[in-house]
Amino acid sequence: MATTGNKNINAKLVLLGDVGAGKSSLVLRFVKGQFIEFQESTIGAAFFSQTLAVNDATVKFEIWDTAGQERYHSLAPMYYRGAAAAIIVYDITNQASFERAKKWVQELQAQGNPNMVMALAGNKADLLDAKKVEAEEAQAYAQEHGLFFMETSAKTAANVNDVFYEIAKRLPRVQPAQNSSGMVLMDRPAERVASTSCCS
Amino acid sequence: MSEDASSYPPIEPTNFDLIVLGTGLPESVIAAAASANGKTVLHLDPNPFYGSNYTSLSLQDLSSFLISHSAPPPSPPSAPSDGHDFTPAALAARPLFSHVEISSFAPDVLGEEHSRKFNVDLCGPRVLFCADKSIDLILKSGANQYVEFKGVDASFVYNENGKLTSVPDSRAAIFKDKSLGLTEKNQLMRFFKLVQQHLDDKGGEDESGNSRISEQDLESPFVEFLNKMRLPPKIKSIILYAIAMADCDQDNVDVCEDVLKTKDGIDRLALYNSSVGRFPNALGAFMYPIYGHGELPQAFCRRAAVKGCIHVLRMPVIAVLMDKSTGHYKGVRLSSGQDLFSHQLILDPSFIVQLPLASSPPGLGSIKRKVARGICITKSSLRPETSNFLVIYPPRSLFPEQVTSIRALQIGSDLAVCPLGMFVIYFSTLCHDANQGENLLNAAMDSLLTVPESAHPESSTTVHSENSAEEKPTVLWKALYIQELTMGHFESISSTPIPDGNLNYNNILQATLKLFQKMYPLEEVFPETDSPENPEDDHEFSLES
Numbered sequence: 006m007a008t009t010g011n012k013n014i015n016a017k018l019v020l021l022g023d024v025g026a027g028k029s030s031l032v033l034r035f036v037k038g039q040f041i042e043f044q045e046s047t048i049g050a051a052f053f054s055q056t057l058a059v060n061d062a063t064v065k066f067e068i069w070d071t072a073g074q075e076r077y078h079s080l081a082p083m084y085y086r087g088a089a090a091a092i093i094v095y096d097i098t099n100q101a102s103f104e105r106a107k108k109w110v111q112e113l114q115a116q117g118n119p120n121m122v123m124a125l126a127g128n129k130a131d132l133l134d135a136k137k138v139e140a141e142e143a144q145a146y147a148q149e150h151g152l153f154f155m156e157t158s159a160k161t162a163a164n165v166n167d168v169f170y171e172i173a174k175r176l177p178r179v180q181p182a183q184n185s186s187g188m189v190l191m192d193r194p195a196e197r198v199a200s201t202s203c204c205s
Numbered sequence: 206m207s208e209d210a211s212s213y214p215p216i217e218p219t220n221f222d223l224i225v226l227g228t229g230l231p232e233s234v235i236a237a238a239a240s241a242n243g244k245t246v247l248h249l250d251p252n253p254f255y256g257s258n259y260t261s262l263s264l265q266d267l268s269s270f271l272i273s274h275s276a277p278p279p280s281p282p283s284a285p286s287d288g289h290d291f292t293p294a295a296l297a298a299r300p301l302f303s304h305v306e307i308s309s310f311a312p313d314v315l316g317e318e319h320s321r322k323f324n325v326d327l328c329g330p331r332v333l334f335c336a337d338k339s340i341d342l343i344l345k346s347g348a349n350q351y352v353e354f355k356g357v358d359a360s361f362v363y364n365e366n367g368k369l370t371s372v373p374d375s376r377a378a379i380f381k382d383k384s385l386g387l388t389e390k391n392q393l394m395r396f397f398k399l400v401q402q403h404l405d406d407k408g409g410e411d412e413s414g415n416s417r418i419s420e421q422d423l424e425s426p427f428v429e430f431l432n433k434m435r436l437p438p439k440i441k442s443i444i445l446y447a448i449a450m451a452d453c454d455q456d457n458v459d460v461c462e463d464v465l466k467t468k469d470g471i472d473r474l475a476l477y478n479s480s481v482g483r484f485p486n487a488l489g490a491f492m493y494p495i496y497g498h499g500e501l502p503q504a505f506c507r508r509a510a511v512k513g514c515i516h517v518l519r520m521p522v523i524a525v526l527m528d529k530s531t532g533h534y535k536g537v538r539l540s541s542g543q544d545l546f547s548h549q550l551i552l553d554p555s556f557i558v559q560l561p562l563a564s565s566p567p568g569l570g571s572i573k574r575k576v577a578r579g580i581c582i583t584k585s586s587l588r589p590e591t592s593n594f595l596v597i598y599p600p601r602s603l604f605p606e607q608v609t610s611i612r613a614l615q616i617g618s619d620l621a622v623c624p625l626g627m628f629v630i631y632f633s634t635l636c637h638d639a640n641q642g643e644n645l646l647n648a649a650m651d652s653l654l655t656v657p658e659s660a661h662p663e664s665s666t667t668v669h670s671e672n673s674a675e676e677k678p679t680v681l682w683k684a685l686y687i688q689e690l691t692m693g694h695f696e697s698i699s700s701t702p703i704p705d706g707n708l709n710y711n712n713i714l715q716a717t718l719k720l721f722q723k724m725y726p727l728e729e730v731f732p733e734t735d736s737p738e739n740p741e742d743d744h745e746f747s748l749e750s
Contacts, residue, residue, distance in 0.1 A: 072507060072510035072511045073510055073513075073515070073516075074506075074507070074510050074516050076214075076515070077213050077214075077216075077515070077516065077517040077518065077520070078213070078518070078519075079516040079517055079518040079519075081255050081503040081506060081507065082254075082255075082496075082503070083351055083496075083500060083503040083504065083507065084507075086496060187353035187354065187355050187486075187495045188353060188354055188355070188484060188485075188486040188487070189349060189350070189352075189353055190340065190343065190344055190349040190352075190354065190484070191344075191349070
């Protein structure tokens with residue numbers, strides 16, 4: 006859940022989409038400015054944070070990647086919990102990945118927070134020659150289902166930052182402070198009383 | 206996504222170091238620990254959700270899980286032997302639950318839409334002590350990044366007169382307690398001081414070996430030591446059952462199967478004492494995970510996945526493959542027909558391998574104790590102004606034949622386990638047979654709640670009793686079930702422990718870590734990693750490592 010305080014917004018953002026659509030590549034481009042041509046399936050890194058300044062607020066994204074659990078449709082409810090935003094990624098050269106993206110949207114609408122900001126990203130936009138999914142079709146779908154749509158390329162960086170900026174702009178500025186007194190346990194065993202930090 | 210496992214692509218690779226079947230807390234910890242040590246792990250579950258016997262579910266899913274896991278198992282299909290160099294041994298389900306009784310008294314309130322908003326624990330009542338070893342394990346594994354906790358507000362003891370007394374959990378609380386006389390307060394303070402000195406001596410190197418409490422006292426029953434300290438019965442009962450969490454009547458050695466020794470009693474006091482105030486947001490000794498206990502296995506599974514473990518839900522295993530010549534374990538056959546191989550196999554306790562050489566199923570000890578669990582949903586709290594708290598019914602507090610302690614835990618909607626304004630109350634007690642367990646839990650429920658006579662909403666309006674001075678919350682939905690108790694065991698096919706009757710996970714996780722160390726004697730459970738991971742720092746990005 007996004008929480009506000011002095012125009013600082015913390016927002017959990019989840020990525021969804023088929024294996025190979027480029028979820029991790031998008032995050033890597035956004036967070037580190039890198040692109041790796043033959044990125045292996047996600048193992049290892051699955052949790053990033055990145056701060057963005059928009060006009061009226063500073064948004065700190067806590068970005069969750071699937072950690073590969075989408076491969077056999079085994080994402081845990083924990084993944085969706087409290088997510089303020091989602092990017093659903095498909096590969097513009099792969100019609101099946103677009104069909105699967107629609108299923109992920111359905112899943113999100115069933116599991117997620119109803120006020121979630123959702124983006125549909127048609128990734129690999131640099132591969133124009135192999136394009137199978139027309140932007141008009143994706144745009145129409147997005148409009149119908151309350152998402153905003155962009156074609157992106159993690160390789161050329163086209164529209165990558167824009168997707169995140171657009172989400173930051175659309176995030177509700179006031180969020181119900183749900184579960185505000187919950188705590189995340191922190192590993193600082195030496196100091197006793199000060200060994201946790203509150204999340205809010 | 207609600208898809209059939211048959212639509213999954215075949216699992217690749219086909220050889221693993223470890224295959225884990227079941228996603229309960231012990232299995233998930235082992236999968237995470239093995240993955241953190243660089244083992245290749247495949248983690249399977251026939252269910253469409255994570256958590257197995259440690260999960261939290263909607264009311265409908267919980268009901269159907271309990272019912273389907275209490276039926277006598279269908280005889281497993283005999284897997285035909287084929288031309289390979291291994292023999293398939295059928296994998297059978299062992300029903301862990303029995304005497305499942307579910308009543309809905311307000312189907313209108315708990316309609317399908319509402320029912321989905323519940324995350325009800327299957328292994329409740331359960332809390333974590335803030336100083337539990339399991340907290341250290343959660344921190345060390347990195348699973349702490351995904352779960353938030355809240356402190357449990359208070360604990361109470363149920364008295365013979367039907368009242369709840371709060372448990373004084375600090376010196377300040379003892380002084381404030383109006384029900385204690387000055388002499389009692391002094392006796393109690395003296396007792397705590399002695400225990401503290403004993404613990405301080407134990408912590409440092411004492412060359413003399415002289416602890417403040419004699420060796421003889423340490424080995425004798427805790428209750429005798431408390432008597433020797435001349436503690437009043439009320440205080441004794443609080444210490445034994447609400448702080449040391451003793452399971453059975455310590456004053457009745459004939460029926461009590463685990464008389465607590467002084468040294469263990471003191472360790473439990475120490476755990477309680479170091480739990481109080483450990484975390485700034487938890488005022489008492491206990492905490493509870495937001496969204497329920499089912500979050501814990503999910504968090505460990507995510508740790509495992511981040512380290513490369515492959516997760517496949519909705520994937521039953523139909524047979525275990527045994528080497529034809531050696532008889533050793535080789536792999537598993539999935540319901541999809543695919544054969545997968547690994548060095549070791551971990552099964553959650555709801556599965557048993559039906560080996561041709563009929564060996565007795567594990568866990569059939571001499572004394573078969575069970576745990577009776579109950580769940581009630583209400584629309585008002587048992588205590589005004591307090592939403593999340595523990596209630597202990599010491600032995601003999603409900604009726605003279607009550608030989609075990611009963612524990613109850615109320616959790617409210619601020620912990621995201623139920624719709625706004627509702628409460629989930631968990632009950633449990635150890636028992637020898639279903640009848641005994643049901644009687645105990647029903648008595649505990651009736652003492653604080655109004656359970657409608659029948660499952661018809663019309664009749665619930667007539668239940669309001671004459672003594673309406675103290676209106677008890679009315680139960681909207683109730684479940685009662687008996688669960689088997691077995692601990693895990695280690696062979697080339699190992700079995701993980703089932704949820705025990707305790708409030709915390711310490712015994713379960715201790716058994717789990719032992720199992721892990723037997724499997725991988727040279728590995729550290731969660732090795733330290735170099736890359737610091739601190740989501741709170743202000744670096745440009747942080748990496749889950």
